[in-house]
Amino acid sequence: MEYSQHFSLQHLTTFKTPGFASHFFSFKNEEELTSIVQRSDFERISNHYKDILVLGKGSNLLLLGDLNGVVLKNEIDGLKIIDESTDDIFIEVGAGMDWHHLVLHAIENGWAGIENLALIPGTVGAAPVQNIGAYGIELKDVFHSLRCWHFEENKWYQLGLDDCQFGYRDSIFKRGWKNKTVITSVQFKLSKNAILNTEYGAITSELEKMGVLNPTILEVAKVVMNIRNSKIPNPDVVPNAGSFFKNPTITDIQYEYLKIEYPEMPFYKLPDGYKIPAGWLLEKANGRGYSEGRVGCYEKQALILINTGGATGKDILTFSKKLQQSVREKFGVELEREVNVAGNYK
Numbered sequence: 001m002e003y004s005q006h007f008s009l010q011h012l013t014t015f016k017t018p019g020f021a022s023h024f025f026s027f028k029n030e031e032e033l034t035s036i037v038q039r040s041d042f043e044r045i046s047n048h049y050k051d052i053l054v055l056g057k058g059s060n061l062l063l064l065g066d067l068n069g070v071v072l073k074n075e076i077d078g079l080k081i082i083d084e085s086t087d088d089i090f091i092e093v094g095a096g097m098d099w100h101h102l103v104l105h106a107i108e109n110g111w112a113g114i115e116n117l118a119l120i121p122g123t124v125g126a127a128p129v130q131n132i133g134a135y136g137i138e139l140k141d142v143f144h145s146l147r148c149w150h151f152e153e154n155k156w157y158q159l160g161l162d163d164c165q166f167g168y169r170d171s172i173f174k175r176g177w178k179n180k181t182v183i184t185s186v187q188f189k190l191s192k193n194a195i196l197n198t199e200y201g202a203i204t205s206e207l208e209k210m211g212v213l214n215p216t217i218l219e220v221a222k223v224v225m226n227i228r229n230s231k232i233p234n235p236d237v238v239p240n241a242g243s244f245f246k247n248p249t250i251t252d253i254q255y256e257y258l259k260i261e262y263p264e265m266p267f268y269k270l271p272d273g274y275k276i277p278a279g280w281l282l283e284k285a286n287g288r289g290y291s292e293g294r295v296g297c298y299e300k301q302a303l304i305l306i307n308t309g310g311a312t313g314k315d316i317l318t319f320s321k322k323l324q325q326s327v328r329e330k331f332g333v334e335l336e337r338e339v340n341v342a343g344n345y346k
């Protein structure tokens with residue numbers, strides 16, 4: 001366990017914006033976590049549990065400035081097999097494990113289910129928080145249960161699929177239980193008989209180009225990685241936090257109205273409306289590679305906001321609000337932030 005006061009978080013988020021935590025702890029197992037939350041001063045330094053931030057790899061986090069409270073960095077590693085049948089394998093994974101390492105481990109062992117989620121940055125414990133998703137698969141599709149500590153209730157919970165209330169980039173951990181828990185391990189159900197999801201357009205066409213008819217788990221993962229590397233900036237080189245906004249859902253009436261003016265508008269039909277790519281809306285509203293000062297939209301994908309050098313969290317937040325305004329004015333559509341925000345600015 002590590003403990004520091006007035007600890008810089010700048011290099012612990014992928015946006016690399018500046019900010020200090022009054023109290024910073026890292027922990028490698030549940031015993032270390034327990035010793036932190038049972039400290040006699042924990043309630044006081046966390047402002048009665050109101051100012052706690054659980055940190056993974058900071059790849060879905062915009063740090064606005066200093067955090068006057070407690071940061072808990074999860075470094076619980078490890079993976080064990082819980083159960084298996086002819087078709088399935090149940091594994092329990094430490095919440096601090098790197099997500100992509102888990103994907104690689106699954107591929108090596110011939111366990112299918114998460115290959116489409118290759119190269120998503122971050123930790124295993126953060127994956128249920130926003131129900132990570134890509135190329136037609138979401139975390140909830142392979143989720144079995146998780147274990148977490150509830151700060152206010154001072155007790156452990158084991159939550160199943162329904163308890164987590166997963167939605168599109170959403171879960172109970174972004175709503176009622178926001179900043180109230182720390183997830184310490186996640187259990188997954190993976191398949192031993194590779195049932196692969198290659199329906200997603202870009203994967204299908206890439207496999208066709210390669211002349212692969214019956215892909216292996218590894219081939220699907222390689223295609224996903226190639227696609228991602230060709231259009232998503234590496235946060236170690238270009239600081240960013242992936243998609244900044246969610247793709248909005250509009251009503252049938254809104255869709256019919258917009259379609260008249262923008263017949264080329266891409267869409268995905270849902271039972272209760274239409275999902276429109278936020279990147280398309282942003283590029284139409286502001287042009288390609290729009291930037292202001294130290295913040296911009298990534299040239300190849302407007303939905304990814306980038307820190308072009310020395311931006312603060314406030315710069316990025318202000319820029320993002322202008323983008324929301326531009327889409328509201330042009331299309332009458334509200335963009336909801338996908339990225340979490342923490343800290344304060346003066």
Ligand SMILES: Cc1cc2nc3c(=O)[nH]c(=O)nc-3n(C[C@H](O)[C@H](O)[C@H](O)COP(=O)(O)OP(=O)(O)OC[C@H]3O[C@@H](n4cnc5c(N)ncnc54)[C@H](O)[C@@H]3O)c2cc1C
Nearest residue numbers: 056057058059060121122123125126132133182183241242
């Ligand atoms: C280049 C890039 C590409 C991306 N692509 C995708 C993508 O394709 N699909 C997708 O869904 N996401 C994507 N993301 C977003 C990000 O990778 C995921 O949201 C990831 O799960 C964040 O993990 P993290 O450990 O970095 O979480 P952090 O950013 O550290 O935390 C995110 C949130 O989860 C909370 N949290 C973290 N760990 C825990 C825990 N153990 N217990 C309780 N709460 C916790 C934090 O308090 C915070 O609110 C991308 C990001 C980047 C930078």
